[in-house]
Amino acid sequence: MRELRELAVRLLETSDVQVVIGWEESRRGVRPAFAQTPAEAERLVFDQRCVHNLAAYLHPRRKHIRGLGRPAVVVKGCDARAVAGLIRDNQLRREDVVLIGVRCPGVWAENKAEGQPGNRRWAERCVSCPQRTPTLCDYLIGEDSPEPSGGPGLEAQVERIQALPMAERWAFWSSAFERCVRCYACREICPLCFCERCLADKSMPQWIESSPHRRGNLAWHLARALHLAGRCVGCGECERACPAGIPLSILNARLQQSVRERFEFVVSDDPVAPSPIGEFRVDDGQEFIR
Amino acid sequence: MARIGVFVCHCGENIGRTVDASSVAEALRSHPGVVHAEDYRYMCSDPGQTLVREAIAANRLTGVVVAACSPHMHERTFRKVVAAAGLNPFLCEMANIREQCSWIHEDREQATGKAIAITRALVEKVKANTPLETIRIPIERRALVIGGGIAGIQAALDLADGGAEVVLVEKESSIGGHMSQLSETFPTLDCSQCILTPRMVEVAQHPRIRLYAYSEVEEVSGYIGNFEVKVRRKARSVNETLCNGCGACTQACPNRKVPNEFECGLGKRPAISVPFPQAVPNMPVLDRERCARFMAIRKGITKAVCGKCAEACTRGAIDFAQEDRFVTEKVGAIIIATGYQLYSIGKEQPEGEGLSGYGEYGYGQVPDVIDGLQFERLASASGPTGGRIVRPSDGRVPKRVVFLQCVGSRDPSRGIPYCSKICCMYVAKHVMLYRHKVHDGEAVVFYMDVRAAGKGYDEFTRRAIEEEGAIYRRGRVARLWRDGDVVKVQGFDTLSGEPLLLDADLVVLATAVRPQPGIRALAQKLSVSCDQHGFINEAHPKLRPVETNTAGIFVAGACQAPRDIPESVAMGSAAAAKVLGLFSKAELEREPTVARVDAAHCAGCFLCERVCPYGAVGRREVRDRAGRLVKVVAEVNPGVCQGCGTCQATCPGKHVEVQGFTDQQIYAEIAAL
Ligand SMILES: Cc1cc2nc3c(=O)[nH]c(=O)nc-3n(C[C@H](O)[C@H](O)[C@H](O)COP(=O)(O)OP(=O)(O)OC[C@H]3O[C@@H](n4cnc5c(N)ncnc54)[C@H](O)[C@@H]3O)c2cc1C
Ligand code: SF4
Ligand code: SF4
Ligand code: SF4
Ligand code: SF4
Numbered sequence: 033m034r035e036l037r038e039l040a041v042r043l044l045e046t047s048d049v050q051v052v053i054g055w056e057e058s059r060r061g062v063r064p065a066f067a068q069t070p071a072e073a074e075r076l077v078f079d080q081r082c083v084h085n086l087a088a089y090l091h092p093r094r095k096h097i098r099g100l101g102r103p104a105v106v107v108k109g110c111d112a113r114a115v116a117g118l119i120r121d122n123q124l125r126r127e128d129v130v131l132i133g134v135r136c137p138g139v140w141a142e143n144k145a146e147g148q149p150g151n152r153r154w155a156e157r158c159v160s161c162p163q164r165t166p167t168l169c170d171y172l173i174g175e176d177s178p179e180p181s182g183g184p185g186l187e188a189q190v191e192r193i194q195a196l197p198m199a200e201r202w203a204f205w206s207s208a209f210e211r212c213v214r215c216y217a218c219r220e221i222c223p224l225c226f227c228e229r230c231l232a233d234k235s236m237p238q239w240i241e242s243s244p245h246r247r248g249n250l251a252w253h254l255a256r257a258l259h260l261a262g263r264c265v266g267c268g269e270c271e272r273a274c275p276a277g278i279p280l281s282i283l284n285a286r287l288q289q290s291v292r293e294r295f296e297f298v299v300s301d302d303p304v305a306p307s308p309i310g311e312f313r314v315d316d317g318q319e320f321i322r
Numbered sequence: 323m324a325r326i327g328v329f330v331c332h333c334g335e336n337i338g339r340t341v342d343a344s345s346v347a348e349a350l351r352s353h354p355g356v357v358h359a360e361d362y363r364y365m366c367s368d369p370g371q372t373l374v375r376e377a378i379a380a381n382r383l384t385g386v387v388v389a390a391c392s393p394h395m396h397e398r399t400f401r402k403v404v405a406a407a408g409l410n411p412f413l414c415e416m417a418n419i420r421e422q423c424s425w426i427h428e429d430r431e432q433a434t435g436k437a438i439a440i441t442r443a444l445v446e447k448v449k450a451n452t453p454l455e456t457i458r459i460p461i462e463r464r465a466l467v468i469g470g471g472i473a474g475i476q477a478a479l480d481l482a483d484g485g486a487e488v489v490l491v492e493k494e495s496s497i498g499g500h501m502s503q504l505s506e507t508f509p510t511l512d513c514s515q516c517i518l519t520p521r522m523v524e525v526a527q528h529p530r531i532r533l534y535a536y537s538e539v540e541e542v543s544g545y546i547g548n549f550e551v552k553v554r555r556k557a558r559s560v561n562e563t564l565c566n567g568c569g570a571c572t573q574a575c576p577n578r579k580v581p582n583e584f585e586c587g588l589g590k591r592p593a594i595s596v597p598f599p600q601a602v603p604n605m606p607v608l609d610r611e612r613c614a615r616f617m618a619i620r621k622g623i624t625k626a627v628c629g630k631c632a633e634a635c636t637r638g639a640i641d642f643a644q645e646d647r648f649v650t651e652k653v654g655a656i657i658i659a660t661g662y663q664l665y666s667i668g669k670e671q672p673e674g675e676g677l678s679g680y681g682e683y684g685y686g687q688v689p690d691v692i693d694g695l696q697f698e699r700l701a702s703a704s705g706p707t708g709g710r711i712v713r714p715s716d717g718r719v720p721k722r723v724v725f726l727q728c729v730g731s732r733d734p735s736r737g738i739p740y741c742s743k744i745c746c747m748y749v750a751k752h753v754m755l756y757r758h759k760v761h762d763g764e765a766v767v768f769y770m771d772v773r774a775a776g777k778g779y780d781e782f783t784r785r786a787i788e789e790e791g792a793i794y795r796r797g798r799v800a801r802l803w804r805d806g807d808v809v810k811v812q813g814f815d816t817l818s819g820e821p822l823l824l825d826a827d828l829v830v831l832a833t834a835v836r837p838q839p840g841i842r843a844l845a846q847k848l849s850v851s852c853d854q855h856g857f858i859n860e861a862h863p864k865l866r867p868v869e870t871n872t873a874g875i876f877v878a879g880a881c882q883a884p885r886d887i888p889e890s891v892a893m894g895s896a897a898a899a900k901v902l903g904l905f906s907k908a909e910l911e912r913e914p915t916v917a918r919v920d921a922a923h924c925a926g927c928f929l930c931e932r933v934c935p936y937g938a939v940g941r942r943e944v945r946d947r948a949g950r951l952v953k954v955v956a957e958v959n960p961g962v963c964q965g966c967g968t969c970q971a972t973c974p975g976k977h978v979e980v981q982g983f984t985d986q987q988i989y990a991e992i993a994a995l
Contacts (some may be wrong), residue, residue, distance in 0.1 A: 122926055122954075237993075309929065
């Protein structure tokens, strides 16, 4: 904690950084914090409750945050992957942000204070996290910690669903999507959903019907998942934000598996590797293109 | 309100057999927005077109659907008709009820039902269509020709004589290509230099040709009508404006032991030299690899060494400090004419080409085993021996010469399956040249077939056999080796079935024709494709032989496939004609069905830029009234865009759309089904 606060204070005092985006204590756990003064930086914390993906504050749609000035952001492994995604998709220039990487111990399923339910259970994604320590960062703080274990990982969940017969799988997702109230919280919180105007908000033509019924919901979830294929970093924020408890992470993870199998692409925090969704190759593996 | 006219065609029996065209018209008559529907036997015929034209005027139609064949077949035809009637051509659509309906179905009732559905869908699309204006692009009336062999020379001269400005880029120090190395040429045996040199001089003197010799194409950007080309003018170490080609420097150079590339290694040249006396431009190049001064500099010697050439030059043209220079030229069209190279038959082969070489022929090891071009130099009056055919090893006149055809060619196991096409003919020529000069000599030819298709070609090869007494043996040679004074030739005659072992004084290998070494890199710069061997792909093997798949880029000569001189010249002229045709218009007209970005909503992710196969997407800054940067958005160059729609499929928010195929229009079409 000392290391983080000292660094944040130093950045604010001695470098061209106007705001450090991290976490601070609140009554209901930790919450994102925007430290603009050394005094505010003294309040920053980092521990297993820091579930939020702060990269979501970096894309140009968050104009109010861009208005605060040049930011430094605390990033876990998954957050760094999201920053890389923003750079890859031209939403952010590397030189416009200072990245404080933390050696992430894994985070709890929820950011509740000690003793409250949800605490002390690893988030599923952290049990099968591909990279907890970011490589895309300017500073790296914290200590190495053992791999989170115990409880089912996300990959196990995907396998469970994939093992179901087709009809049951369909029933599983149909009932999940039926619960969607189309609040678009999943989209708003996603660091990679940066479109100025989402396909779901277009009415000429209206590819995705806007009212929460089966057909519109299915169209929305297909579009959301496909647009994140090869881009989703598995931070689990969409699922955490969803008021209807839809297991979006399983769907996301399954799509990343497909992308890995078909395009040999793994989402990483390398901002240069082009994701398959933005690449034209004459020797594309997909027969329908040729 | 939409006032749509529907015109259903029987296409004789083609559609009429399975689709009841009048029922289709009948059904469409009650479709919302349709004010006129009729059917006719041949809508594309003159009376059919008149029906359409008159109906547009009589019913004040705002859109037209022709239910007939595929858009590929007649969209242009009917759009013209519609335009002639004063309606925007893009308010006319084809409903394909032939290829997609009548031809593939048997049940008349069902097929008719499907034809009605297809036509309804297109009516809905036309309702959503908007008028589009043809895009006009200015044309730069200058052409770039890459390669100054006979193909490039012909193209450049035809273009320039036709009134176009030409930039000719040649990588060697002189134009002329391989033809300048040939002695006499089949099938008429006229002297190669004698027919080529005047053409080369014409290039040099033509007021509309700008020649960059000893230069290479560095970068190409832009698109048809508007290319920008960066040319690297390699340092000759000779000032082009001062040098008058007197040759004093080449006489003065003390290093006279450099293998002469023009003579295929059979002669020597100084370190500063002109490749051959008739060179155009007639200006030397200093070979920095072989020049004593530069060798000393490389060794770290700081004192200026030698400099004999500079001393000899009365015009002070030698410039040791000269550097590569770059010039940028704007051109409207490009012709690729980079020619060929011969398969290097030795064991060592360039990597990644899948070739394995012919080590067993001892090329490069046995001095009296040479290739066809070396033979051309020996037979050439201006060559290293003054036209005397002698053995490189001891200068003796060979009494028996063995020629091997198809070395490398037609041998898939060694990497080249194709026929090099010219070898049968030049071997017959070599036989004749040899027999004309060595009357008592014996010429033996090993061949697989004699392929002599062409005007006067078969007669030519027959002459070699019947009048010059060449011995043609059908079969392959397994091995060549040196045995004392002779080259042993071990082969097999497949006609008589006997193994052969011959003593030859000289062996000439007719090695395969291959594209120039740098061809793939050049093709990449130009965005044109090569076949698996590296020859430039033509747009259509029969109907578009000198066009490439990239608009505005053409191909001529042996860089497209093995070609002899008459063919290379014909291709050069053909490519020039195509370019002149392009230049004959004031502006280039392009279909307006190109992509356009909705800048207001574009998020600037540039996925579209990354996926566009034609490099048509660029970036544009959006600024507010005070000039502050708001964001950077994608922008499509309508001159480059081919309307493929890849960007549209990729954009997550669908903020880039091909005009005439917008989401709204396609959606309307689908929703009607
Ligand atoms: C042994 C032999 C004998 C032959 N005899 C005959 C004959 O008797 N009759 C006949 O009709 N044909 C004959 N031919 C075939 C003849 O040589 C070709 O048909 C002809 O030379 C092809 O002309 P071209 O302009 O296409 O290519 P080339 O002659 O190869 O010219 C290509 C030119 O482009 C230049 N170039 C290459 N790459 C670049 C680059 N990247 N940038 C700029 N410039 C470049 C080269 O330096 C060269 O000057 C013979 C061929 C051989 C091998
Ligand atoms: S957050 Fe949940 S309920 Fe809201 S739109 Fe997304 S999936 Fe539907
Ligand atoms: S889709 Fe969900 S898990 Fe993936 S990056 Fe967006 S918020 Fe994170
Ligand atoms: S339509 Fe095709 S060619 Fe045109 S900009 Fe889009 S991707 Fe490029
Ligand atoms: S893909 Fe769409 S949003 Fe992204 S830059 Fe292109 S037009 Fe803009």
